[in-house]
Amino acid sequence: MKYIPVMFMLCFRLVQAEPGFLKSISDSLPDYLIEKPYTFVSAGLNFQGTLTLPKNKLSNLPVTVLVHGSGPNDRDETIGPNKPFRDLAWGLAKYGIATYRYDKRTFTFVSEVTKNYDQFTLDQETVDDAVQAVLALKSDDSLNPASIFIIGHSQGAFAAPRIAQHEPDINGVIMLAGNARPLQKLLLEQYNYVLGIDGITDFEQKIIDELKIKVDNLKKLSDTTLPPANQLPLNLPGRYWLSFIHYDPVHTAEQISTPLLILQGEEDYQVSMQDFALWQSALQQKPQVTLKSYPGLNHLFFPGQPGVKSKPSDYQKVNHVDPLVIRDIAMWIHNHSEPMK
Numbered sequence: 498m499k500y501i502p503v504m505f506m507l508c509f510r511l512v513q514a515e516p517g518f519l520k521s522i523s524d525s526l527p528d529y530l531i532e533k534p535y536t537f538v539s540a541g542l543n544f545q546g547t548l549t550l551p552k553n554k555l556s557n558l559p560v561t562v563l564v565h566g567s568g569p570n571d572r573d574e575t576i577g578p579n580k581p582f583r584d585l586a587w588g589l590a591k592y593g594i595a596t597y598r599y600d601k602r603t604f605t606f607v608s609e610v611t612k613n614y615d616q617f618t619l620d621q622e623t624v625d626d627a628v629q630a631v632l633a634l635k636s637d638d639s640l641n642p643a644s645i646f647i648i649g650h651s652q653g654a655f656a657a658p659r660i661a662q663h664e665p666d667i668n669g670v671i672m673l674a675g676n677a678r679p680l681q682k683l684l685l686e687q688y689n690y691v692l693g694i695d696g697i698t699d700f701e702q703k704i705i706d707e708l709k710i711k712v713d714n715l716k717k718l719s720d721t722t723l724p725p726a727n728q729l730p731l732n733l734p735g736r737y738w739l740s741f742i743h744y745d746p747v748h749t750a751e752q753i754s755t756p757l758l759i760l761q762g763e764e765d766y767q768v769s770m771q772d773f774a775l776w777q778s779a780l781q782q783k784p785q786v787t788l789k790s791y792p793g794l795n796h797l798f799f800p801g802q803p804g805v806k807s808k809p810s811d812y813q814k815v816n817h818v819d820p821l822v823i824r825d826i827a828m829w830i831h832n833h834s835e836p837m838k
Contacts, residue, residue, distance in 0.1 A: 527587055555639055558594065558640050562634065563653075570600075570601045579817070584817050588818065599626075615734045631660075635666075641836075646668055646830055646833075648673065651673070659749055670756070672757060685705075723739075757783075758786075764805060764807045787829065800819050
């Protein structure tokens with residue numbers, strides 16, 4: 498069977514990555530920035546992270562909190578030899594913007610998550626910790642509490658309107674490859690695409706058929722009816738799936754007044770231009786919303802070939818977030834920043 502590095506499939510791979518998996522091709526700290534450890538508390542847990550600051554300006558800085566995609570991601574959102582969150586942090590520092598990135602709850606606190614696995618939700622996986630990170634940064638004297646932003650990627654982008662709903666003082670939200678469609682629809686689409694790259698075998702077709710049955714079982718879910726996890730997609734518990742089903746990211750984005758920057762790679766096979774079109778249809782008339790797509794970029798906003806949809810193997814090649822994306826994010830942040838009071 499082919500390897501399927503589908504972001505959503507990694508939600509509850511509750512193991513820490515091997516050290517070799519985290520090794521990047523280049524680990525030298527650029528001379529234009531400094532980084533320091535930074536800790537915050539959420540749900541009684543001490544989250545470890547990295548605060549990145551431009552060296553030529555160490556105060557009154559706009560700051561962004563980077564919110565991971567699904568899976569047990571480290572602070573760099575490491576995949577293969579690549580570290581897209583570190584790319585963003587180091588790139589934004591060139592534009593005078595601080596960033597904070599932290600190890601995700603499902604990466605660091607595996608035993609705590611598994612204790613209440615059946616009750617785990619989207620809020621516990623993503624939303625609550627991002628909100629607490631924002632609150633911690635607001636009290637840091639080196640930063641501008643009037644200019645705090647969220648950058649969410651994949652599931653982090655999907656959850657970003659909910660984060661803004663919980664913390665309305667955020668100055669803006671940048672959504673990178675956020676799905677507008679339900680997770681279960683994307684799963685079927687991803688499986689069919691990845692397994693079909695070189696033809697679907699009988700064994701792989703059986704996997705797809707079983708997934709269809711499990712997706713159909715989601716229709717039986719309710720607060721009082723929760724089928725066993727092994728009858729649901731990815732073997733994730735019913736309460737977790739309900740937290741996704743009960744949350745509509747597009748509707749939530751329509752209800753909030755927070756400025757939004759929605760970006761999409763046009764060759765992304767995980768979250769497609771179909772999702773981007775739904776964001777456009779719902780939000781393009783709102784003056785505080787900016788939308789842009791990039792030819793040739795994949796789910797990680799790495800450059801590839803325009804017009805050619807990316808493949809899982811692309812993530813295993815050394816690459817970096819496109820500088821144009823970083824520049825666009827930086828300009829938008831500066832345009833929505835406020836002076837320190």
